[in-house]
Amino acid sequence: MNLQISQRAAQTQGLVMTGHMQQAIALLQLSNTDLQRYIEQEAEENPFIEVARSERALPSLPHVGGKGADADDATGRIADHPLSLYAHVAAQFDLMFNSTQDRLIADRFLEALDENGWLGEPLEEIAFACALDMTEAEHMLHAVQAVEPAGLFARTLAECLALQAEDQGLMTPLFRAVLNNLPRLAAADLTGLARVCACTMDDLRATLKQLRSLNPKPGADFHLANLVEREPDLIVSRGASGWKVELNRSTLPAVLVDEESAAVATQDKRAREYVGERLGVARWLRRAVEHRNQTALAVGAEIVRRQAAFLEHGPAKIAPMTLADVAQAIGVHESTVSRVTTGILMVTPQGTMGLKRFFSTALAGDADGEGGASAAAVRYRIQKMVAGEDPTNPLSDDAIAQMISADGPVLARRTVAKYRDMLHIPSSFQRKRQGKLNGM
The missing domain is CATH 1.10.10 (Arc Repressor Mutant, subunit A)
Structure with a gap:
């Protein structure tokens, strides 16, 4: 056998996700409350950032990325921000799922996640909504259960504790037996539990000590800014020319860059490098927030345009609509619409709803060929x-x-x-x- 080593050069095209692009994507799925908290944290660390209410018209969408001081990297800032449970999981999904279809299915699981971190809907219902058979749904469930912290997307207490035990290397035959007999533990029947688990009382106590170290509600420690009780992000009202949608200015923060202070500070040669870096971060954050606001407004406006009958007559008139429909109408990718609609609430004459609730598949039309029912x-x-x-x-x-x-x-x-x-x-x-x- 004759082995040879050779080198070949080839050109390929691919999209490289810069740090700024990743953070701009992460900003899309923040609610107004989360966004304000993040900007305030940035303002504490950056002397050229000021937080103010935005009362001006939003500019056209900026280009994300670039070179020079305007594009100074701020990698890791979103990751350090205390996001809500939903934004925390969505950020992990960005890295876990490369396929658009898989990401959309994962978002449907995310929509079913309750505030304690459990799966709040039957798996059969999610499978039906995503057109999956139960084998495919189970496979996707195992995939989304790989997020941190361990225990999220569990359907039962035993499954929640089992996911954490496996993650921490605690799962033993005895630990599994205890999880299979949780009703006996709830009834404080330790003697009966030791008997069915075929172990001594000392071994059982050691296992129960490990069990008590686990968290039955792994999602409860996150910020609950996504609950319906919080202020909406978009407001729908009837104008002279029809329905219109606006950003909720009462909760919407705006980023102001103190250019004058930066100009004075740059006169000191020793501080010039630091000022350039901080000024670049401030300018990037201003553009990224405006991009987020403009995108959220565009998505909301398109939803309102398509759901005028719902606004007039209620849920019985909600029209079929998909992420692809909205994405094509406003000229963005489906994944962008998916991210924006994850945490945004919109107040309408029919109540306050998450944007994801407006999406529904179409059914076949009647015998006359008239469709349109969702x-x-x-x-x-x-x-x-x-x-x-x-x-x-x-x-x-x-x-x-x-x-x-x-x-x-x-x-x-x-x-x-x-x-x-x-x-x-x-x-x-x-x-x-x-x-x-x-x-x-």
Whole structure:
């Protein structure tokens, strides 16, 4: 065998994510509250940054990146900022998923994450929404469960503790046996627990000590700025020419750069390098925040344009809309729309909603070919029908399918059953039995 070593040169094209690009992307998914906290932290470290309320029109989108003092690197600042749970996980997803499709599916899991870090929706519901079979959904669940801190996206207490135990190297056959018998532990039946785990009481106590060191709510320590109770980021109102959307100026911070102080400071040759670096960071932050605000406003405006019927008549009229629809309309990538809609709230005449809630797939049209109904609107109609039915004679899935198909999209009985399960509505038999019990 004759082995030879050779070298060849080749040219390839690829996108290199600079530090500024990564941070500009991270800023897109911050709420106004998170953004203000981040800017205030930057202002404490940078003498040329001032925080003020923005009352001026936003400029066109700036180019992210560049050379010179304006592009001085600020790598790591977003990572050091105490983000909310959702922004923290979304930043990890940016590095974990290279495929746009996988990232969109991961965002659907993120949408189901509750404030304690648990998966707040059944896996079957998420699989249905993402058009996945259960094997694919389980595979994606294991992928998103790899984020830090360990224990996020768990469905049960045992699964949450198991993820942390495996991460810390604590998982042993005895530890697994204890997790499989948590009801006995909750009942304080240590003797019975030791018996079913086939261990001594001393071994059991040592394992329980390790168990108590784990966190059953790994998401509870994060900032909860994404909850509905916080101020909205966008405001929808009716203007003279129709619906309009505005940034919530009451919570929206703006970055001001103290150019005059910088000019004075640069006269000192010893401080010139430091001033140039700090001034470059301040200018970059100003452009990045304006870019974030302009993008959020563009996404919100396009959503409002497409969902005018919802604003007028409520959830029954929500139109089908995908991330790709909005991205194509405003000229950005789907992943950009996904990031912007992750943590942004918009107040509307129908209530305050996260932007992700406006997206829903389209259903097939009726026999005349008229489409336009979304899955979300159909689910709302099912919910209203069940709420107004006779408890002693509830509507069957077939009856609901026929009623909706008569004046809307053609709906199969099995589709009604799936949507009913997603809404946690019992079957007609169970509702009838409950109606009789209530009557008694």
